[in-house]
Amino acid sequence: MTQPAVTQAGPHARLTALCIAAVILALALMPYFADRFVLRTATEMACFLTLAVMWNLLAGFAGVMSIGQQLYVGLGGYAFFLIAAMGGVPLMAALGLSGLIALLIAVPAAFLLFRLNGAYFAVATWVLAEIAALIAAQSDAVGAGAGLSLPLQVARALGNNDERTAIFWWLALGLAVSAYLVAYLWLRSGRGLALMAMRDDAEAAGGLGVSTRQNRLMVYSVAAFFTGIAGAIIFLTKLRISPSAAFSVNEWTAAVIFIVVIGGLGSLEGPIIGLAVFFALRTLLADFGPWYLIILGAIAIATMLTAPGGLWGVLHKRFGWDVFALRRHVKLTIGEKS
Amino acid sequence: MSLLQVERLNAFYGDFQALFDVSLDVAPGTISAVIGPNGAGKTTLLRAIAGGVRKLDGAITLKSEPLRGLAPEAITRKGIGLVPEGRRLFPSLTVRENLLIGGSPKRSGPWDLNAVHDLFPILKERGHHMSTELSGGQQQMVAIGRALMTNPDLILCDEISLGLAPTIVEDIYALLPKITDNGTALIIVEQDVGRALRSATRVSCLMEGRVVLQGPADAYSFDEVAAAYFGAPAA
Amino acid sequence: MTELMNIAVQGIAIGGLYALFAAGLSIVFGVLRLVNLAHGDMIILGAFTGYVVAVSAGMGFFAALVIAPILMGFVGYWLQRLLLNRVIGKDILPPLLVTFGLSMMIQNALLLVFTADSRKIALGEIEVASVQLAPGVAVGSYGLIVLAVAVALIGALHLIFTRTAIGRAFRATADDFETARHMGIPTPHVFGLATGLALMACGIAGVLLAVWTSFTPLSGTARLLIAFEVIVIGGIGSIWGTLIGGFLLGLAQAIGGAINPEFQMLAGHLAFLVILVLMPGGILAKGARA
Numbered sequence: 001m002t003q004p005a006v007t008q009a010g011p012h013a014r015l016t017a018l019c020i021a022a023v024i025l026a027l028a029l030m031p032y033f034a035d036r037f038v039l040r041t042a043t044e045m046a047c048f049l050t051l052a053v054m055w056n057l058l059a060g061f062a063g064v065m066s067i068g069q070q071l072y073v074g075l076g077g078y079a080f081f082l083i084a085a086m087g088g089v090p091l092m093a094a095l096g097l098s099g100l101i102a103l104l105i106a107v108p109a110a111f112l113l114f115r116l117n118g119a120y121f122a123v124a125t126w127v128l129a130e131i132a133a134l135i136a137a138q139s140d141a142v143g144a145g146a147g148l149s150l151p152l153q154v155a156r157a158l159g160n161n162d163e164r165t166a167i168f169w170w171l172a173l174g175l176a177v178s179a180y181l182v183a184y185l186w187l188r189s190g191r192g193l194a195l196m197a198m199r200d201d202a203e204a205a206g207g208l209g210v211s212t213r214q215n216r217l218m219v220y221s222v223a224a225f226f227t228g229i230a231g232a233i234i235f236l237t238k239l240r241i242s243p244s245a246a247f248s249v250n251e252w253t254a255a256v257i258f259i260v261v262i263g264g265l266g267s268l269e270g271p272i273i274g275l276a277v278f279f280a281l282r283t284l285l286a287d288f289g290p291w292y293l294i295i296l297g298a299i300a301i302a303t304m305l306t307a308p309g310g311l312w313g314v315l316h317k318r319f320g321w322d323v324f325a326l327r328r329h330v331k332l333t334i335g336e337k338s
Numbered sequence: 339m340s341l342l343q344v345e346r347l348n349a350f351y352g353d354f355q356a357l358f359d360v361s362l363d364v365a366p367g368t369i370s371a372v373i374g375p376n377g378a379g380k381t382t383l384l385r386a387i388a389g390g391v392r393k394l395d396g397a398i399t400l401k402s403e404p405l406r407g408l409a410p411e412a413i414t415r416k417g418i419g420l421v422p423e424g425r426r427l428f429p430s431l432t433v434r435e436n437l438l439i440g441g442s443p444k445r446s447g448p449w450d451l452n453a454v455h456d457l458f459p460i461l462k463e464r465g466h467h468m469s470t471e472l473s474g475g476q477q478q479m480v481a482i483g484r485a486l487m488t489n490p491d492l493i494l495c496d497e498i499s500l501g502l503a504p505t506i507v508e509d510i511y512a513l514l515p516k517i518t519d520n521g522t523a524l525i526i527v528e529q530d531v532g533r534a535l536r537s538a539t540r541v542s543c544l545m546e547g548r549v550v551l552q553g554p555a556d557a558y559s560f561d562e563v564a565a566a567y568f569g570a571p572a573a
Numbered sequence: 574m575t576e577l578m579n580i581a582v583q584g585i586a587i588g589g590l591y592a593l594f595a596a597g598l599s600i601v602f603g604v605l606r607l608v609n610l611a612h613g614d615m616i617i618l619g620a621f622t623g624y625v626v627a628v629s630a631g632m633g634f635f636a637a638l639v640i641a642p643i644l645m646g647f648v649g650y651w652l653q654r655l656l657l658n659r660v661i662g663k664d665i666l667p668p669l670l671v672t673f674g675l676s677m678m679i680q681n682a683l684l685l686v687f688t689a690d691s692r693k694i695a696l697g698e699i700e701v702a703s704v705q706l707a708p709g710v711a712v713g714s715y716g717l718i719v720l721a722v723a724v725a726l727i728g729a730l731h732l733i734f735t736r737t738a739i740g741r742a743f744r745a746t747a748d749d750f751e752t753a754r755h756m757g758i759p760t761p762h763v764f765g766l767a768t769g770l771a772l773m774a775c776g777i778a779g780v781l782l783a784v785w786t787s788f789t790p791l792s793g794t795a796r797l798l799i800a801f802e803v804i805v806i807g808g809i810g811s812i813w814g815t816l817i818g819g820f821l822l823g824l825a826q827a828i829g830g831a832i833n834p835e836f837q838m839l840a841g842h843l844a845f846l847v848i849l850v851l852m853p854g855g856i857l858a859k860g861a862r863a
Contacts, residue, residue: 119608443757
């Protein structure tokens with residue numbers, strides 16, 4: 001028996017990398033040609049993309065189903081407002097700190113949550129988010145139910161309206177790109193392989209010496225960090241934060257789940273496609289009130305039933321497309337099952 | 339007239355093919371043994387007949403009625419009972435309840451709780467124990483009794499001697515004629531070639547998913563079967 | 574002392590309602606190993622169904638208490654057979670995502686039909702009447718009725734699970750789905766019956782809730798979380814545990830509410846966390862986890 005050759009890079013790895021770099025550069029230059037409305041939408045999209053990539057890392061790759069990621073969006077947002085109110089902390093440092101605070105909460109939370117399996121874990125994440133919302137709504141230090149506004153001087157320090165919009169966009173874009181980079185590098189590492197192994201069969205992967213618990217804990221923490229920063233940026237752009245907005249399950253989790261499920265659970269490409277579909281539907285159905293969410297729910301259910309791999313799964317199957325070469329290609333010299 | 343006919347059956351798990359053109363004929367009231375080394379496809383064959391394998395190709399008929407593609411519960415209702423590998427009793431049910439579950443398809447026939455208790459008196463005595471509290475042999479009796487309760491025309495027995503003491507296996511095998519007396523046929527998957535040849539009327543030997551030897555059990559000597567078993571030259 | 578007694582009585586009364594919230598979730602999890610994220614919205618759907626029967630059709634509370642559960646049971650059976658049976662399997666993500674989508678759909682469909690106005694089924698004098706238990710200790714008559722219904726329903730469920738053929742089939746299917754099929758149990762039908770039974774419980778819970786307090790199409794989320802906490806506190810998979818879990822959660826909320834009305838919900842959530850830390854298997858731990 002000959003040793004099978006394992007390669008990780010797809011056939012056009014270099015070309016793909018160049019294209020991605022070009023797209024990111026073009027996006028970074030957007031403030032020089034796009035108007036404020038486009039930039040604001042793009043900023044929102046980039047934040048949602050970060051949330052989606054992280055949720056997908058949890059659910060699609062690590063097999064950890066959280067419906068409480070709004071906890072970290074809210075925590076990141078509140079942390080940022082509190083840090084900003086102290087004054088004097090540079091913007092980037094404040095954002096990083098917000099993410100760290102989310103991470104700091106995530107670690108003990110994870111120890112609690114991981115006592116529950118599967119579906120019970122999912123609902124418990126939601127309970128934690130509710131607890132945070134209730135506490136925020138009753139704490140005068142964070143403005144209780146009314147919430148907080150970003151101190152005027154913080155917003156002013158970022159320049160005029162146009163400059164601010166550009167900065168917000170660069171921050172959101174930078175975060176989304178970093179989130180992708182981290183997810184990509186992680187998934188290509190040995191840990192990523194272990195992650196996918198345990199998604200497919202946690203018990204078997206455990207038998208192979210892959211520590212399911214430790215891996216899940218790490219993914220959960222990383223997701224909390226990025227989700228926290230995304231939350232900070234989201235509420236920085238909104239200039240206001242309140243408990244109901246910060247810890248909204250519909251806004252920060254239902255929408256994100258929709259994006260990932262439609263785009264493709266368990267693929268890095270999926271969230272981008274899902275994001276496009278989500279924003280298109282949101283714009284199209286903006287005037288239809290409850291119908292919007294009914295249709296969204298129906299589409300998500302239909303996707304789960306007919307194409308569990310989402311739109312990207314369909315495209316990948318049909319055309320064999322693969323932008324981020326995560327799959328390892330095994331070449332066997334003997335015709336046996338792989 | 340045969341009871342069960344399997345014709346050129348191919349079974350797949352995903353891209354992996356587990357059975358290749360397997361054919362089998364079972365007459366009423368007979369015992370057919372399926373032997374072969376681990377991974378030869380014996381369990382797959384039973385699972386395929388019982389409706390537990392999705393990807394199948396070929397024909398399976400019971401009394402000329404096609405079975406392939408039917409759901410497992412529908413196949414049981416047509417008259418095929420299963421004694422699964424490892425017994426797979428329901429742990430949260432008592433012995434009696436486990437047996438009663440077999441009565442779910444509501445087929446008429448000689449087997450009911452009393453008849454099974456007559457066959458395995460110990461099960462009556464231990465009826466209110468949880469199935470997990472029983473010894474291995476007793477658990478195997480529950481598994482057989484549970485299959486009998488479906489009043490099947492054919493019972494598929496997957497490794498009923500696995501993990502049991504030889505004397506207990508003897509006891510169980512000694513009772514099999516009482517089951518076939520009613521016209522019920524048995525297919526037994528057995529590791530012990532000698533025992534298979536002694537108790538069965540027909541024998542099929544599987545190797546890597548293919549039938550390598552098939553015929554009346556008394557037509558083969560132990561050595562011939564053993565040769566096929568250990569991969570004699572495929573001349 | 575009397576104040577403490579009053580708090581306890583109040584907690585136990587609402588605990589009965591909470592046990593009713595949890596019963597359906599517990600059935601579905603017990604038989605199908607599925608956590609129905611639309612469970613809270615189904616309770617609210619039951620409440621609206623009851624509202625339509627009792628108020629819109631003018632047939633009154635008792636008619637609603639009979640008709641709503643029957644309708645809900647019917648919906649549950651077909652929901653399971655036509656939709657949920659397709660996503661049940663080893664992977665827990667599809668059923669969670671589908672029921673999450675369902676939750677969004679039910680919530681917004683109710684918004685579409687009933688708007689966001691809050692509603693309530695009025696029951697007249699019984700609602701304000703109370704029974705004197707001891708000097709200074711009183712319990713609302715309606716609370717007692719709800720408690721009685723909860724105990725009766727959970728007792729009935731216990732009997733169904735332990736004494737009937739369908740209960741046997743429920744347990745066998747929950748133990749080992751594949752072997753159950755080989756024994757001739759029509760699992761799609763059995764799953765349908767389980768969800769039907771669960772939604773009947775949701776119907777009863779919903780109608781009783783509709784009298785207890787006012788509700789809107791968005792009231793489901795809070796009820797899902799309560800039902801979930803009750804199950805975890807009482808011990809996952811235990812029917813009587815739902816009653817005990819309901820009482821404990823009700824007590825925790827009553828104590829929190831007595832300290833500061835705003836702490837009521839928070840106290841319940843915190844009690845849940847404490848139990849999760851100290852007794853991860855719940856009060857009636859059976860050791861088995863999902």
